[in-house]
Amino acid sequence: MAEALQPVRGTRDLLGEDQRRFAHVVDTARRIAALYGFDEWATPVFEDTRVFSRSLGETSDVVSKEMYSFTDRGGDSITLRPEGTAGVCRALVSNGLTQSLPQKVFYAGPMFRYERPQKGRYRQFHQIGLELIGPSEPQADAEVIALGHHILRALGIADQTVLELNTLGDAASRDAWRTALIAHFTVHRDALSEESRQRLERNPLRILDSKDAADRALVGDAPLIDGFLSDAARAHWDGLRAALDRFGVPFRINPRIVRGLDYYSHTAFEFVTEQLGAQGTVLAGGRYDGLVADMGGPATPAIGFAAGIERLSMLLNSPPPPPVPVAVVPVGEVAEAQATAILQAIRSRGLRAEAAYRGNLKRRMERANRIGAVAAVIIGEAEAARGVAQVKDLRTGEQREAAADDVPAVVAALVAA
């Protein structure tokens, strides 16, 4: 026997119930998004590497060490998408849609990041995401967040999450704040953890959500964004909170929330849970007013979020059950020939039906039971000769005879009961 091959590290198969949970998350999100006027887009799974290197920031971890990049046979640098927003913005520009705003986009699909796998973190993982491109009003931010909340509610997991909210200000506010943070932490440089000393160079905002105890002490009296907000940025921030109140979405302000990717400004938010260990962020996003311009389009405001389908699936309490089937159990050649027509007739009525073709009657009934059938249609030699079938209710054990033509209707009534 040849060696049994395994899935590649960080990837996994989704079978049966796993895939059912997964599909339920995507279907639910798609349905709710449609209620808010969002249309689904499907962009390619791989893109020109520059689509990501340009948008995410060269120094971000995603770009500097986590991308699945390769050179194709034509010599071009290609990258498996590590996230969805950059591709949507590229598509917006490529299709000339910057002339017809707003665009409200829903997407779902696989993403790829070369990371150390953990629970709820995979190298091929899947996201659902939303982008609202065009509006700059805080009302738009609130609507997108409300939509995210709506999806979590529809999935029955909203009460397992908390919405944390922050503002990063506009570019000017953020730069001023950043400068102040660098100044603050540089003074205490020696007290910082080694990791935070590196963050001081690359991404000083990250120090704010360090888990290191020594860092946290210094974070306590670090300058807050509040002191650096421009009038416009402050108005946006105030407007957002007021709008969220109108939508009835509860939130908690967390000044330490920053986004990992460079393109965010103003609003940053995360729905987090305690139940997934270190991978507690379940749905997160923010405003990215500069990204469309990075893709070669005109300056275009936008806000969006992405959510990890694996993480959402894990929070689902009860997986959606498979539809209840009907078992068709023929015995003997004549009966098997007749069973096909009955089988297809039952399916045509919209019921799930499967036939058992192996073993003696006892085996076939065992199989009917195992697949969870509520009804069995039994056709033996005697029934086949007379053009009838036995319809048995597997819950009660009651059995009655029906003419072959009537079987689908009888079975349908049984299933509905």
Add this chain to the structure above:
RNA sequence: GCGGACGUAGCUCAGCUGGUAGAGCGCCAGGUUGUGGUCUUGGAUGUCGCGGGUUCGAGCCCCGUCGUUCGCCCCA
């Protein structure tokens, strides 16, 4: 990329201070002629993750490697 734990039948796991493997579930076949869910009898199944080492002898000890998992980093 860094640190800890783990890796035994399809699944969940046991295996005492080293003496060439076991349970439950599942699976297969019976308990008389055409009826499942309960019960009962019997049966098959493992290169003990992989490679090396120590030993008369290793699933148990040592080293390496791959994988899983928890935390850090980062992120959805």
